[in-house]
Amino acid sequence: xxxxxxxxxxxxxxxxxxxxxxxxxxxxxxxxxxxxxxxxxxxxxxxxxxxxxxxxxxxxxxxxxxxxxxxxxxxxxxxxxxxxxxxxxxxxxxxxxxxxxxxxxxxxxxxxxxxxxxxxxxxxxxxxxxxxxxxxxx
Amino acid sequence: xxxxxxxxxxxxxxxxxxxxxxxxxxxxxxxxxxxxxxxxxxxxxxxxxxxxxxxxxxxxxxxxxxxxxxxxxxxxxxxxxxxxxxxxxxxxxxxxxxxxxxxxxxxxxxxxxxxxxxxxxxxxxxxxxxxxxxxxxxxxxxxxxxxxxxxxxxxxxxxxxxxxxxxxxxxxxxxxxxxxxxxxxxxxxxxxxxxxxxxxxxxxxxxxxxxxxxxxxxxxxxxxxxxxxxxxxxxxxxxxxxxxxxxxxxxxxxxxxxxxxxxxxxxxxxxxxxxxxxxxxxxxxxxxxxxxxxxxxxxxxxxxxxxxxxxxxxxxxxxxxxxxxxxxxxxxxxxxxxxxxxxxxx
Numbered sequence: 001x002x003x004x005x006x007x008x009x010x011x012x013x014x015x016x017x018x019x020x021x022x023x024x025x026x027x028x029x030x031x032x033x034x035x036x037x038x039x040x041x042x043x044x045x046x047x048x049x050x051x052x053x054x055x056x057x058x059x060x061x062x063x064x065x066x067x068x069x070x071x072x073x074x075x076x077x078x079x080x081x082x083x084x085x086x087x088x089x090x091x092x093x094x095x096x097x098x099x100x101x102x103x104x105x106x107x108x109x110x111x112x113x114x115x116x117x118x119x120x121x122x123x124x125x126x127x128x129x130x131x132x133x134x135x136x137x138x
Numbered sequence: 139x140x141x142x143x144x145x146x147x148x149x150x151x152x153x154x155x156x157x158x159x160x161x162x163x164x165x166x167x168x169x170x171x172x173x174x175x176x177x178x179x180x181x182x183x184x185x186x187x188x189x190x191x192x193x194x195x196x197x198x199x200x201x202x203x204x205x206x207x208x209x210x211x212x213x214x215x216x217x218x219x220x221x222x223x224x225x226x227x228x229x230x231x232x233x234x235x236x237x238x239x240x241x242x243x244x245x246x247x248x249x250x251x252x253x254x255x256x257x258x259x260x261x262x263x264x265x266x267x268x269x270x271x272x273x274x275x276x277x278x279x280x281x282x283x284x285x286x287x288x289x290x291x292x293x294x295x296x297x298x299x300x301x302x303x304x305x306x307x308x309x310x311x312x313x314x315x316x317x318x319x320x321x322x323x324x325x326x327x328x329x330x331x332x333x334x335x336x337x338x339x340x341x342x343x344x345x346x347x348x349x350x351x352x353x354x355x356x357x358x359x360x361x362x363x364x365x366x367x368x369x370x371x372x373x374x375x376x377x378x379x380x381x382x383x384x385x386x387x388x389x390x391x392x393x394x395x396x397x398x399x400x401x402x403x404x405x406x407x408x409x410x411x412x413x414x415x416x417x418x419x420x421x422x423x424x425x426x427x428x429x430x431x432x433x434x435x436x437x438x439x440x441x442x443x444x445x446x447x448x449x450x451x452x453x454x455x456x457x458x459x460x461x462x463x464x465x466x467x468x469x470x471x472x473x474x475x476x477x478x479x480x481x482x483x484x
Contacts, residue, residue: 040223
Protein backbone atom coordinates (compact mmCIF):
# COMPACT_ATOMS: atom_id res chain seq x y z
CA UNK A 1 0.00 0.00 0.00
CA UNK A 2 1.22 3.46 -0.82
CA UNK A 3 2.00 5.68 2.14
CA UNK A 4 0.16 8.54 0.53
CA UNK A 5 -3.13 6.62 0.22
CA UNK A 6 -3.22 6.37 4.01
CA UNK A 7 -2.25 10.03 4.39
CA UNK A 8 -4.98 11.00 1.95
CA UNK A 9 -7.45 8.95 3.98
CA UNK A 10 -6.53 10.90 7.10
CA UNK A 11 -7.06 14.15 5.18
CA UNK A 12 -10.63 12.97 4.50
CA UNK A 13 -11.16 11.94 8.14
CA UNK A 14 -9.65 15.21 9.42
CA UNK A 15 -12.31 17.08 7.43
CA UNK A 16 -15.11 14.64 8.25
CA UNK A 17 -14.68 14.97 12.03
CA UNK A 18 -15.23 18.77 12.25
CA UNK A 19 -17.76 18.50 9.40
CA UNK A 20 -19.89 15.97 11.27
CA UNK A 21 -19.74 18.12 14.42
CA UNK A 22 -21.05 21.07 12.41
CA UNK A 23 -23.93 18.95 11.08
CA UNK A 24 -24.84 17.68 14.57
CA UNK A 25 -24.78 21.24 15.91
CA UNK A 26 -26.92 22.44 13.01
CA UNK A 27 -29.54 19.80 13.94
CA UNK A 28 -29.47 20.62 17.67
CA UNK A 29 -29.08 24.35 18.02
CA UNK A 30 -31.88 26.91 18.25
CA UNK A 31 -32.09 29.92 15.98
CA UNK A 32 -33.53 33.14 17.36
CA UNK A 33 -32.65 35.81 14.79
CA UNK A 34 -32.37 39.27 16.24
CA UNK A 35 -30.31 42.20 14.98
CA UNK A 36 -29.02 43.48 18.32
CA UNK A 37 -27.02 40.45 19.34
CA UNK A 38 -25.23 40.27 16.00
CA UNK A 39 -23.35 43.48 16.76
CA UNK A 40 -19.61 42.85 17.08
CA UNK A 41 -18.21 42.97 20.58
CA UNK A 42 -16.51 46.21 21.52
CA UNK A 43 -16.48 46.05 25.31
CA UNK A 44 -20.22 46.65 25.46
CA UNK A 45 -20.15 49.93 23.52
CA UNK A 46 -21.95 50.43 20.22
CA UNK A 47 -19.35 49.34 17.65
CA UNK A 48 -17.94 52.11 15.47
CA UNK A 49 -16.93 51.42 11.89
CA UNK A 50 -15.64 48.11 10.66
CA UNK A 51 -12.35 46.33 11.27
CA UNK A 52 -11.57 45.90 7.58
CA UNK A 53 -10.01 49.33 7.11
CA UNK A 54 -8.20 49.31 10.44
CA UNK A 55 -4.69 50.76 10.50
CA UNK A 56 -2.14 48.63 12.25
CA UNK A 57 1.51 48.60 13.24
CA UNK A 58 3.96 48.54 10.30
CA UNK A 59 6.01 46.08 12.35
CA UNK A 60 3.86 43.16 11.23
CA UNK A 61 5.00 43.75 7.63
CA UNK A 62 8.66 43.88 8.59
CA UNK A 63 8.42 40.59 10.44
CA UNK A 64 6.63 38.90 7.56
CA UNK A 65 9.36 40.11 5.20
CA UNK A 66 12.11 38.80 7.46
CA UNK A 67 10.25 35.51 7.81
CA UNK A 68 10.14 34.95 4.05
CA UNK A 69 13.94 35.04 3.82
CA UNK A 70 14.48 32.63 6.68
CA UNK A 71 11.69 30.31 5.65
CA UNK A 72 13.19 29.80 2.19
CA UNK A 73 16.57 29.29 3.82
CA UNK A 74 15.30 26.41 5.99
CA UNK A 75 14.24 24.63 2.79
CA UNK A 76 17.90 24.69 1.72
CA UNK A 77 19.20 23.57 5.12
CA UNK A 78 17.00 20.45 5.35
CA UNK A 79 18.65 18.50 2.47
CA UNK A 80 22.08 19.46 3.83
CA UNK A 81 21.26 18.01 7.27
CA UNK A 82 20.08 14.77 5.66
CA UNK A 83 23.26 14.13 3.66
CA UNK A 84 25.71 15.78 6.08
CA UNK A 85 27.04 12.68 7.86
CA UNK A 86 27.62 10.80 4.58
CA UNK A 87 29.16 13.89 3.01
CA UNK A 88 31.68 14.14 5.86
CA UNK A 89 32.71 10.55 5.21
CA UNK A 90 33.12 11.19 1.49
CA UNK A 91 34.51 14.72 1.28
CA UNK A 92 35.91 15.33 4.74
CA UNK A 93 34.55 17.61 7.46
CA UNK A 94 35.70 20.95 6.05
CA UNK A 95 34.30 20.48 2.55
CA UNK A 96 30.93 19.34 3.90
CA UNK A 97 30.69 22.04 6.56
CA UNK A 98 32.27 25.16 5.02
CA UNK A 99 29.68 25.83 2.25
CA UNK A 100 26.85 25.80 4.78
CA UNK A 101 28.84 28.10 7.09
CA UNK A 102 29.20 30.58 4.21
CA UNK A 103 25.51 30.30 3.31
CA UNK A 104 24.26 30.64 6.87
CA UNK A 105 26.91 33.26 7.58
CA UNK A 106 25.39 35.50 4.92
CA UNK A 107 21.95 35.01 6.46
CA UNK A 108 23.14 35.66 10.00
CA UNK A 109 24.89 38.79 8.66
CA UNK A 110 21.54 39.80 7.17
CA UNK A 111 19.82 39.24 10.49
CA UNK A 112 22.48 41.32 12.25
CA UNK A 113 21.92 44.10 9.71
CA UNK A 114 18.14 43.96 10.21
CA UNK A 115 18.68 43.92 13.96
CA UNK A 116 20.95 46.99 13.84
CA UNK A 117 18.46 48.87 11.69
CA UNK A 118 15.65 48.14 14.10
CA UNK A 119 13.60 45.76 11.93
CA UNK A 120 13.03 43.43 14.88
CA UNK A 121 12.56 46.33 17.29
CA UNK A 122 8.96 47.07 18.18
CA UNK A 123 7.94 50.37 16.59
CA UNK A 124 6.21 52.62 19.08
CA UNK A 125 3.24 54.73 18.16
CA UNK A 126 4.65 58.25 17.80
CA UNK A 127 1.34 59.95 18.55
CA UNK A 128 0.98 58.01 21.79
CA UNK A 129 4.42 59.16 22.85
CA UNK A 130 3.60 62.79 22.09
CA UNK A 131 0.51 62.63 24.27
CA UNK A 132 2.62 61.37 27.16
CA UNK A 133 5.16 64.20 26.80
CA UNK A 134 2.38 66.75 26.52
CA UNK A 135 0.93 65.57 29.78
CA UNK A 136 4.27 65.91 31.59
CA UNK A 137 4.59 69.49 30.39
CA UNK A 138 1.31 70.44 31.96
CA UNK B 139 4.55 -2.29 9.64
CA UNK B 140 2.03 0.54 9.45
CA UNK B 141 -1.57 0.28 10.58
CA UNK B 142 -3.26 0.35 7.13
CA UNK B 143 -1.05 -2.55 5.96
CA UNK B 144 -2.01 -4.60 9.02
CA UNK B 145 -5.71 -3.99 8.40
CA UNK B 146 -5.38 -4.71 4.68
CA UNK B 147 -3.74 -8.08 5.38
CA UNK B 148 -6.51 -8.97 7.83
CA UNK B 149 -9.19 -8.30 5.21
CA UNK B 150 -10.45 -11.36 3.28
CA UNK B 151 -10.34 -9.58 -0.09
CA UNK B 152 -7.58 -7.66 -1.85
CA UNK B 153 -7.33 -5.05 -4.57
CA UNK B 154 -7.90 -1.31 -4.71
CA UNK B 155 -11.18 -1.44 -2.72
CA UNK B 156 -9.53 -3.27 0.17
CA UNK B 157 -6.68 -0.77 0.13
CA UNK B 158 -9.08 2.17 0.30
CA UNK B 159 -11.15 0.56 3.08
CA UNK B 160 -8.02 -0.28 5.09
CA UNK B 161 -6.65 3.25 4.69
CA UNK B 162 -9.93 4.85 5.76
CA UNK B 163 -10.33 2.47 8.72
CA UNK B 164 -6.80 3.15 9.92
CA UNK B 165 -7.26 6.91 9.49
CA UNK B 166 -10.51 6.73 11.50
CA UNK B 167 -8.67 4.88 14.30
CA UNK B 168 -5.98 7.58 14.42
CA UNK B 169 -8.53 10.41 14.24
CA UNK B 170 -10.66 8.89 17.02
CA UNK B 171 -7.59 8.28 19.17
CA UNK B 172 -6.56 11.93 18.93
CA UNK B 173 -10.14 13.13 19.49
CA UNK B 174 -10.49 10.98 22.62
CA UNK B 175 -7.37 12.51 24.13
CA UNK B 176 -8.57 15.99 23.28
CA UNK B 177 -12.07 15.38 24.64
CA UNK B 178 -10.52 14.29 27.92
CA UNK B 179 -8.09 17.21 27.99
CA UNK B 180 -10.43 20.12 27.16
CA UNK B 181 -13.47 19.84 29.40
CA UNK B 182 -11.90 17.71 32.15
CA UNK B 183 -8.10 17.52 32.54
CA UNK B 184 -7.55 21.25 32.00
CA UNK B 185 -10.06 22.12 34.75
CA UNK B 186 -8.66 19.51 37.11
CA UNK B 187 -5.07 20.64 36.61
CA UNK B 188 -5.88 24.34 36.98
CA UNK B 189 -7.95 23.58 40.11
CA UNK B 190 -5.06 21.62 41.61
CA UNK B 191 -2.63 24.47 40.92
CA UNK B 192 -4.88 27.19 42.30
CA UNK B 193 -6.17 25.14 45.26
CA UNK B 194 -9.79 25.04 44.19
CA UNK B 195 -12.46 22.40 43.59
CA UNK B 196 -13.41 21.68 40.00
CA UNK B 197 -15.73 19.22 38.24
CA UNK B 198 -16.38 16.29 40.63
CA UNK B 199 -20.07 15.40 40.41
CA UNK B 200 -20.41 13.13 37.43
CA UNK B 201 -18.47 9.88 37.11
CA UNK B 202 -15.18 9.02 38.84
CA UNK B 203 -13.27 12.25 39.55
CA UNK B 204 -15.89 14.08 37.51
CA UNK B 205 -14.62 12.67 34.23
CA UNK B 206 -18.22 12.17 33.02
CA UNK B 207 -18.47 15.95 32.52
CA UNK B 208 -17.05 15.38 29.03
CA UNK B 209 -20.40 14.15 27.66
CA UNK B 210 -22.82 16.83 28.99
CA UNK B 211 -20.24 19.51 28.21
CA UNK B 212 -19.99 18.36 24.60
CA UNK B 213 -23.78 18.39 24.22
CA UNK B 214 -24.07 21.79 25.91
CA UNK B 215 -21.41 23.40 23.71
CA UNK B 216 -22.67 21.95 20.44
CA UNK B 217 -26.32 22.86 21.04
CA UNK B 218 -25.66 26.58 21.60
CA UNK B 219 -27.06 29.11 19.18
CA UNK B 220 -24.68 30.25 16.45
CA UNK B 221 -24.47 34.02 16.33
CA UNK B 222 -23.00 35.38 13.12
CA UNK B 223 -21.41 38.80 13.70
CA UNK B 224 -22.58 41.68 11.52
CA UNK B 225 -20.49 42.17 8.39
CA UNK B 226 -18.54 38.94 8.79
CA UNK B 227 -16.68 37.81 5.69
CA UNK B 228 -18.79 34.70 5.31
CA UNK B 229 -16.93 31.87 3.56
CA UNK B 230 -13.66 32.75 5.34
CA UNK B 231 -15.37 33.11 8.73
CA UNK B 232 -16.91 29.63 8.38
CA UNK B 233 -13.80 27.96 7.00
CA UNK B 234 -11.34 29.20 9.66
CA UNK B 235 -12.39 26.70 12.40
CA UNK B 236 -12.29 23.89 9.83
CA UNK B 237 -8.77 24.81 8.74
CA UNK B 238 -7.55 24.94 12.35
CA UNK B 239 -8.86 21.48 13.24
CA UNK B 240 -7.86 19.98 9.89
CA UNK B 241 -4.22 21.06 10.06
CA UNK B 242 -3.72 19.76 13.59
CA UNK B 243 -5.46 16.40 13.00
CA UNK B 244 -3.90 15.82 9.58
CA UNK B 245 -0.33 16.19 10.85
CA UNK B 246 -0.78 13.11 13.05
CA UNK B 247 -0.55 10.97 9.88
CA UNK B 248 3.19 10.35 10.22
CA UNK B 249 3.54 10.15 14.03
CA UNK B 250 4.57 6.66 15.24
CA UNK B 251 2.50 5.85 18.34
CA UNK B 252 3.87 2.41 19.14
CA UNK B 253 2.41 -1.11 18.89
CA UNK B 254 1.93 -0.70 15.15
CA UNK B 255 -0.33 2.35 15.52
CA UNK B 256 1.36 4.36 12.81
CA UNK B 257 -0.64 5.55 9.84
CA UNK B 258 2.09 6.22 7.28
CA UNK B 259 5.85 6.43 7.18
CA UNK B 260 6.91 8.52 4.17
CA UNK B 261 10.56 9.42 3.67
CA UNK B 262 9.79 13.12 4.28
CA UNK B 263 7.98 12.54 7.60
CA UNK B 264 9.50 15.35 9.65
CA UNK B 265 9.06 17.97 6.93
CA UNK B 266 5.47 16.82 6.43
CA UNK B 267 4.63 17.39 10.10
CA UNK B 268 6.11 20.90 10.17
CA UNK B 269 4.51 21.82 6.84
CA UNK B 270 1.01 20.69 7.78
CA UNK B 271 1.12 22.04 11.34
CA UNK B 272 1.99 25.52 10.09
CA UNK B 273 -1.17 25.64 7.93
CA UNK B 274 -2.89 26.55 11.21
CA UNK B 275 -1.52 30.11 10.86
CA UNK B 276 -3.73 30.49 7.81
CA UNK B 277 -6.80 29.58 9.88
CA UNK B 278 -5.81 32.13 12.51
CA UNK B 279 -5.52 34.92 9.91
CA UNK B 280 -8.88 33.96 8.42
CA UNK B 281 -10.55 33.94 11.83
CA UNK B 282 -8.98 37.25 12.81
CA UNK B 283 -9.75 39.08 9.59
CA UNK B 284 -13.20 37.71 8.74
CA UNK B 285 -14.80 38.38 12.14
CA UNK B 286 -15.10 42.14 11.48
CA UNK B 287 -14.10 42.73 15.08
CA UNK B 288 -11.18 44.94 16.11
CA UNK B 289 -10.05 42.64 18.90
CA UNK B 290 -10.20 39.65 16.57
CA UNK B 291 -8.19 41.57 14.00
CA UNK B 292 -5.46 42.44 16.50
CA UNK B 293 -5.46 38.85 17.77
CA UNK B 294 -5.07 37.52 14.25
CA UNK B 295 -2.14 39.86 13.57
CA UNK B 296 -0.46 38.87 16.81
CA UNK B 297 -0.99 35.17 16.10
CA UNK B 298 0.70 35.50 12.72
CA UNK B 299 3.60 37.56 14.07
CA UNK B 300 4.13 34.96 16.78
CA UNK B 301 3.91 31.95 14.47
CA UNK B 302 6.30 33.59 12.01
CA UNK B 303 8.79 34.45 14.74
CA UNK B 304 8.87 30.97 16.27
CA UNK B 305 8.44 28.80 13.20
CA UNK B 306 12.06 29.29 12.05
CA UNK B 307 13.73 28.43 15.39
CA UNK B 308 11.37 25.46 15.76
CA UNK B 309 12.36 23.98 12.40
CA UNK B 310 16.06 24.82 12.79
CA UNK B 311 16.18 23.07 16.17
CA UNK B 312 14.05 20.17 14.93
CA UNK B 313 16.31 19.45 11.96
CA UNK B 314 19.45 19.52 14.11
CA UNK B 315 18.21 16.05 15.11
CA UNK B 316 18.33 15.03 11.43
CA UNK B 317 22.11 15.61 11.51
CA UNK B 318 22.37 12.53 13.77
CA UNK B 319 19.83 10.36 11.97
CA UNK B 320 20.59 11.27 8.34
CA UNK B 321 16.92 10.68 7.55
CA UNK B 322 13.63 12.55 7.79
CA UNK B 323 11.66 9.31 8.12
CA UNK B 324 9.91 9.08 11.51
CA UNK B 325 10.58 5.35 11.97
CA UNK B 326 14.27 5.97 11.25
CA UNK B 327 14.44 8.83 13.78
CA UNK B 328 12.85 6.60 16.44
CA UNK B 329 15.11 3.65 15.55
CA UNK B 330 18.26 5.78 15.88
CA UNK B 331 17.25 6.77 19.40
CA UNK B 332 16.87 3.13 20.43
CA UNK B 333 20.64 2.62 20.36
CA UNK B 334 22.33 2.54 23.75
CA UNK B 335 24.19 5.72 24.62
CA UNK B 336 26.03 4.59 27.77
CA UNK B 337 25.72 1.54 30.04
CA UNK B 338 25.71 2.16 33.77
CA UNK B 339 26.02 -1.38 35.13
CA UNK B 340 22.65 -3.07 34.56
CA UNK B 341 21.09 0.21 33.39
CA UNK B 342 21.55 1.21 29.78
CA UNK B 343 20.68 4.79 28.91
CA UNK B 344 19.03 5.03 25.46
CA UNK B 345 20.28 7.60 22.97
CA UNK B 346 17.17 9.80 23.15
CA UNK B 347 18.02 13.13 21.60
CA UNK B 348 16.78 14.90 24.74
CA UNK B 349 19.68 13.16 26.54
CA UNK B 350 22.16 13.49 23.68
CA UNK B 351 21.47 17.20 23.17
CA UNK B 352 19.56 18.68 26.15
CA UNK B 353 20.31 22.21 24.90
CA UNK B 354 18.28 21.61 21.73
CA UNK B 355 15.55 19.93 23.78
CA UNK B 356 15.05 22.96 26.04
CA UNK B 357 15.08 25.34 23.07
CA UNK B 358 12.53 23.19 21.26
CA UNK B 359 10.27 23.14 24.33
CA UNK B 360 10.25 26.95 24.43
CA UNK B 361 9.68 27.31 20.68
CA UNK B 362 6.91 24.73 20.83
CA UNK B 363 5.05 26.52 23.63
CA UNK B 364 5.12 29.67 21.51
CA UNK B 365 4.08 27.79 18.39
CA UNK B 366 0.98 26.33 20.04
CA UNK B 367 0.27 29.74 21.62
CA UNK B 368 0.23 28.80 25.29
CA UNK B 369 1.43 30.74 28.32
CA UNK B 370 3.69 32.60 28.66
CA UNK B 371 3.34 33.15 24.91
CA UNK B 372 -0.44 33.40 24.62
CA UNK B 373 -0.50 37.04 23.46
CA UNK B 374 -2.76 36.25 20.47
CA UNK B 375 -5.59 35.48 22.91
CA UNK B 376 -4.50 37.59 25.88
CA UNK B 377 -7.88 37.81 27.66
CA UNK B 378 -6.80 40.81 29.73
CA UNK B 379 -5.91 42.89 26.67
CA UNK B 380 -7.91 41.88 23.60
CA UNK B 381 -10.89 39.88 24.99
CA UNK B 382 -10.17 36.54 23.30
CA UNK B 383 -8.27 37.59 20.19
CA UNK B 384 -9.30 35.87 16.97
CA UNK B 385 -11.98 33.76 18.70
CA UNK B 386 -13.94 36.72 20.13
CA UNK B 387 -16.82 36.47 17.65
CA UNK B 388 -17.10 32.69 17.51
CA UNK B 389 -19.93 30.89 19.28
CA UNK B 390 -21.58 27.48 19.29
CA UNK B 391 -19.86 24.72 17.31
CA UNK B 392 -17.32 27.12 15.77
CA UNK B 393 -16.09 28.01 19.24
CA UNK B 394 -15.77 24.29 20.00
CA UNK B 395 -13.83 23.70 16.79
CA UNK B 396 -11.36 26.53 17.46
CA UNK B 397 -10.77 25.24 20.99
CA UNK B 398 -10.47 21.71 19.65
CA UNK B 399 -7.93 22.82 17.08
CA UNK B 400 -5.82 24.42 19.81
CA UNK B 401 -5.90 21.35 22.02
CA UNK B 402 -5.10 18.97 19.17
CA UNK B 403 -2.23 21.32 18.37
CA UNK B 404 -0.90 21.02 21.92
CA UNK B 405 -1.00 17.24 21.62
CA UNK B 406 0.61 17.45 18.19
CA UNK B 407 3.44 19.51 19.68
CA UNK B 408 3.79 16.89 22.40
CA UNK B 409 3.81 14.12 19.80
CA UNK B 410 6.55 15.85 17.79
CA UNK B 411 8.65 16.33 20.93
CA UNK B 412 8.07 12.70 21.96
CA UNK B 413 9.07 11.46 18.51
CA UNK B 414 12.19 13.48 17.82
CA UNK B 415 13.51 13.99 21.37
CA UNK B 416 12.04 11.33 23.69
CA UNK B 417 12.48 8.18 21.65
CA UNK B 418 8.90 8.05 20.33
CA UNK B 419 7.00 5.14 21.86
CA UNK B 420 10.16 3.64 23.44
CA UNK B 421 10.27 2.83 27.16
CA UNK B 422 10.77 -0.05 29.56
CA UNK B 423 8.17 -2.67 30.73
CA UNK B 424 4.97 -0.97 29.50
CA UNK B 425 3.84 -1.31 25.85
CA UNK B 426 4.86 1.40 23.40
CA UNK B 427 1.49 3.08 23.03
CA UNK B 428 1.23 3.58 26.81
CA UNK B 429 4.61 5.29 26.79
CA UNK B 430 3.55 7.43 23.88
CA UNK B 431 0.39 8.47 25.76
CA UNK B 432 2.42 9.19 28.90
CA UNK B 433 4.80 11.40 26.94
CA UNK B 434 2.13 13.47 25.15
CA UNK B 435 0.16 13.87 28.40
CA UNK B 436 3.33 14.94 30.19
CA UNK B 437 3.74 17.64 27.54
CA UNK B 438 0.09 18.66 28.03
CA UNK B 439 0.65 18.87 31.79
CA UNK B 440 3.71 21.00 31.12
CA UNK B 441 1.70 23.56 29.11
CA UNK B 442 -1.00 23.68 31.80
CA UNK B 443 1.66 24.08 34.46
CA UNK B 444 3.07 27.08 32.60
CA UNK B 445 -0.47 28.43 32.29
CA UNK B 446 -0.83 28.47 36.06
CA UNK B 447 2.68 29.52 36.97
CA UNK B 448 4.14 31.95 34.40
CA UNK B 449 2.88 35.47 33.58
CA UNK B 450 2.27 36.45 29.98
CA UNK B 451 4.97 38.32 28.05
CA UNK B 452 4.20 41.50 26.10
CA UNK B 453 3.97 41.42 22.30
CA UNK B 454 7.22 43.40 21.88
CA UNK B 455 9.01 41.08 24.32
CA UNK B 456 7.62 38.11 22.40
CA UNK B 457 9.05 39.36 19.10
CA UNK B 458 12.39 40.11 20.76
CA UNK B 459 12.65 36.68 22.40
CA UNK B 460 11.83 35.04 19.08
CA UNK B 461 14.08 36.93 16.69
CA UNK B 462 16.92 38.04 18.95
CA UNK B 463 17.31 35.16 21.38
CA UNK B 464 15.75 31.95 20.11
CA UNK B 465 16.76 32.33 16.46
CA UNK B 466 20.39 33.10 17.37
CA UNK B 467 20.48 30.16 19.80
CA UNK B 468 18.94 27.92 17.14
CA UNK B 469 21.79 28.82 14.76
CA UNK B 470 24.35 28.20 17.51
CA UNK B 471 22.75 24.82 18.18
CA UNK B 472 22.77 23.88 14.50
CA UNK B 473 26.45 24.80 14.04
CA UNK B 474 27.50 23.09 17.28
CA UNK B 475 25.59 19.91 16.43
CA UNK B 476 27.02 19.84 12.90
CA UNK B 477 30.55 20.28 14.28
CA UNK B 478 30.14 17.45 16.81
CA UNK B 479 28.55 15.10 14.27
CA UNK B 480 31.15 16.02 11.64
CA UNK B 481 34.14 15.53 13.97
CA UNK B 482 32.76 12.19 15.17
CA UNK B 483 32.09 11.01 11.59
CA UNK B 484 35.41 12.18 10.15
